[in-house]
Amino acid sequence: MSSPVYRFFEWLDARLEPVRERAPRVPVPEPVRQRWQQGGRLWRRLGPLRYLVAAGLMALIPPLMERGWFPILNGTYGQTVLFNTGYWILLTLGLGVVVGLAGLLDLGYVAFFLLGSYTTALMTHSGAPGQFHFVEWPTWAALPFALIVAMVAGVAIGLPTLRLRGDYLAIVTLGFHEIMLEVMNNLGITNGPRGIPAIPTPSISIGSFHYDFGLNPAPYWWFLLIPAIILAVIMVQRLDGSRVGRYWTAIREDEVAASAMGVPIVKMKVLAFVIGASTSGIAGWIYATNVTFIDPTSFPLLLSVLVLCSVVIGGLGSIGGAVLGAILVQAVPEAVRQLSGGNTLFGFDPLTGRIAIFGAVLIIVMIYRPGGLLAARRRRTEMVTPGPESGVVVDDASATEQEVAPADDVHSAGGRST
Amino acid sequence: MSEPLLVLDDVHVHYGVIEAVRGIDLTVGRGEIVTLIGGNGAGKTTTLRAISRIHGPSAGSIRFEGSELTRLRSDQVVDLGIIQVPEGRHIFPSMTVAENLEMGAFSRRRVARRRLAEDLEEVYGLFPVLAERRKQLGGTLSGGEQQMLAMGRALMAKPRLLMLDEPSMGLAPQIVQRVFEVITRINQAGTPILLIEQNAQMALNAAHRGYVIESGAIVLEDEARALLDDDQVRKAYLGEE
Numbered sequence: 251m252s253s254p255v256y257r258f259f260e261w262l263d264a265r266l267e268p269v270r271e272r273a274p275r276v277p278v279p280e281p282v283r284q285r286w287q288q289g290g291r292l293w294r295r296l297g298p299l300r301y302l303v304a305a306g307l308m309a310l311i312p313p314l315m316e317r318g319w320f321p322i323l324n325g326t327y328g329q330t331v332l333f334n335t336g337y338w339i340l341l342t343l344g345l346g347v348v349v350g351l352a353g354l355l356d357l358g359y360v361a362f363f364l365l366g367s368y369t370t371a372l373m374t375h376s377g378a379p380g381q382f383h384f385v386e387w388p389t390w391a392a393l394p395f396a397l398i399v400a401m402v403a404g405v406a407i408g409l410p411t412l413r414l415r416g417d418y419l420a421i422v423t424l425g426f427h428e429i430m431l432e433v434m435n436n437l438g439i440t441n442g443p444r445g446i447p448a449i450p451t452p453s454i455s456i457g458s459f460h461y462d463f464g465l466n467p468a469p470y471w472w473f474l475l476i477p478a479i480i481l482a483v484i485m486v487q488r489l490d491g492s493r494v495g496r497y498w499t500a501i502r503e504d505e506v507a508a509s510a511m512g513v514p515i516v517k518m519k520v521l522a523f524v525i526g527a528s529t530s531g532i533a534g535w536i537y538a539t540n541v542t543f544i545d546p547t548s549f550p551l552l553l554s555v556l557v558l559c560s561v562v563i564g565g566l567g568s569i570g571g572a573v574l575g576a577i578l579v580q581a582v583p584e585a586v587r588q589l590s591g592g593n594t595l596f597g598f599d600p601l602t603g604r605i606a607i608f609g610a611v612l613i614i615v616m617i618y619r620p621g622g623l624l625a626a627r628r629r630r631t632e633m634v635t636p637g638p639e640s641g642v643v644v645d646d647a648s649a650t651e652q653e654v655a656p657a658d659d660v661h662s663a664g665g666r667s668t
Numbered sequence: 669m670s671e672p673l674l675v676l677d678d679v680h681v682h683y684g685v686i687e688a689v690r691g692i693d694l695t696v697g698r699g700e701i702v703t704l705i706g707g708n709g710a711g712k713t714t715t716l717r718a719i720s721r722i723h724g725p726s727a728g729s730i731r732f733e734g735s736e737l738t739r740l741r742s743d744q745v746v747d748l749g750i751i752q753v754p755e756g757r758h759i760f761p762s763m764t765v766a767e768n769l770e771m772g773a774f775s776r777r778r779v780a781r782r783r784l785a786e787d788l789e790e791v792y793g794l795f796p797v798l799a800e801r802r803k804q805l806g807g808t809l810s811g812g813e814q815q816m817l818a819m820g821r822a823l824m825a826k827p828r829l830l831m832l833d834e835p836s837m838g839l840a841p842q843i844v845q846r847v848f849e850v851i852t853r854i855n856q857a858g859t860p861i862l863l864i865e866q867n868a869q870m871a872l873n874a875a876h877r878g879y880v881i882e883s884g885a886i887v888l889e890d891e892a893r894a895l896l897d898d899d900q901v902r903k904a905y906l907g908e909e
Binding site: 496497499500503504506507508509510511512513514515 | 741742753758759818
């Protein structure tokens with residue numbers, strides 16, 4: 251506890267305290283907010299049609315990029331960035347369910363993405379001569395397997411760890427990601443660090459009609475990412491408004507109370523965790539079929555941290571936030587790199603140096619908009635209303651009775667961290 | 669005579685190697701308020717957590733209307749109608765009062781919406797202050813209001829046994845008085861209550877029977893009135909010389 255590092259951070263925290271106190275919670279200007287709300291109402295009036303409209307608008311992006319309508323990101327390069335942003339939105343939405351809705355800290359989220367990708371690769375690739383190969387199934391046939399493998403892994407990791415309180419999940423998931431990397435690096439069938447080449451791209455054949463997705467990212471965006479993103483958005487919206495969503499809120503806010511109400515805590519947590527894992531697995535399938543070559547370096551630990559980054563910066567539990575977060579993490583650094591003409595920016599390569607920049611951005615966002623840039627309404631209130639243990643609402647300053655050492659009580663008291 | 673509603677038979681609870689509860693026998697009959705009083709660390713909350721199956725027990729038997737609770741999970745215990753109001757209230761701070769109350773009905777998944785609305789009105793009738801603040805966020809209520817909300821939320825589950833853990837904790841004496849009035853009224857409407865308290869005076873005044881727990885064992889058990897007159901209790905818990 252009294253290590254110099256710990257003391258340093260304590261000292262730093264104390265120095266930052268007045269800054270945090272004085273920081274105004276930057277509100278959105280009133281006219282902008284009203285416009286925004288009006289727009290939102292109009293948008294919702296479209297009903298289910300709005301998903302179709304959104305899909306249509308999204309589908310227009312690649313052709314417009316061809317014509318150079320976008321600043322900086324255009325042509326095939328722009329479409330590649332679009333593809334990256336697309337699967338990243340999917341990942342952010344999935345992790346948003348785990349972190350934003352259920353309040354679980356998952357630091358190894360990309361492990362499921364890796365599993366989805368590797369499952370796809372192993373089931374479809376034809377392999378180099380002499381190299382192990384498994385079955386040579388069509389790309390589409392691997393989709394359910396990518397989903398199932400990610401799901402099963404989610405249950406296997408979630409069930410034992412989610413029984414424990416506190417931050418065990420964070421540590422276990424972090425370890426799980428690292429273990430998966432090691433396994434893929436050392437396993438014979440995954441071809442170790444050399445990776446799996448020649449993953450076939452998806453194609454559609456109906457009668458004499460034949461369409462191959464090829465290597466260009468646009469068809470992946472049109473036919474895979476747009477439907478997947480729209481479905482994920484619908485899923486998140488439905489979950490958020492459902493009873494299950496309410497139970498997640500209850501667990502997130504006060505686990506003791508939730509269990510006193512009879513909410514099956516472990517079951518609900520595992521459910522959230524598995525929903526996130528399967529989304530990640532599907533994103534992995536899409537990724538593998540587009541890049542056609544994967545190796546362990548495609549899934550560094552940092553990727554898990556970056557997904558978490560886009561969830562938190564964008565706004566916990568909000569869909570707009572997930573999209574914004576994904577754009578900030580994937581598209582903006584690319585654009586900055588392009589602007590700088592491939593040169594470094596103040597000694598930073600924007601894409602690899604984005605980690606350092608995000609660190610700073612994250613701190614600033616957390617100070618001025620603690621719920622993220624586009625926080626969900628409930629999350630916003632959670633950040634400003636005092637919890638039951640903060641002491642603000644208790645009439646007398648009576649000390650909490652401590653029975654004989656139920657240590658987990660102590661955890662639950664401060665358990666609403668972000 | 670049939671068995672009481674809740675029977676604890678030689679219940680032991682351990683935290684690791686520490687035995688916090690050492691063989692407790694306790695019963696709650698139908699329609700009763702039974703109180704378990706004792707000081708800090710005596711094992712009151714531990715006993716309650718054993719009944720609701722949040723932690724333990726490591727040995728012994730707990731029966732509720734003939735079902736053995738030690739074989740059930742905590743959510744199954746709630747499904748049986750044993751509802752706990754945890755110590756320190758634990759309301760959901762960013763849910764409104766109404767949403768908090770709706771959460772209370774969790775264990776009644778298949779109940780019609782209309783029925784829930786009626787129950788909600790019933791709770792508002794019992795706690796008018798909650799009706800005034802139904803749209804307000806739980807975290808912005810005062811301590812007393814939060815206690816009312818926690819109790820109202822438990823009532824939404826239509827408890828067949830209500831367990832209250834330190835309802836007076838951290839509240840001004842006047843508010844404590846009000847809380848205990850409500851406890852008596854809930855009981856008069858037919859709900860049996862197991863009440864855990866440090867405030868022995870208030871608890872024994874409200875209860876029919878009482879148990880005194882010390883270092884994890886029951887040291888006294890009697891009619892509440894008799895305990896109020898007991899010399900040992902007066903000395904140890906009512907602050908009299």
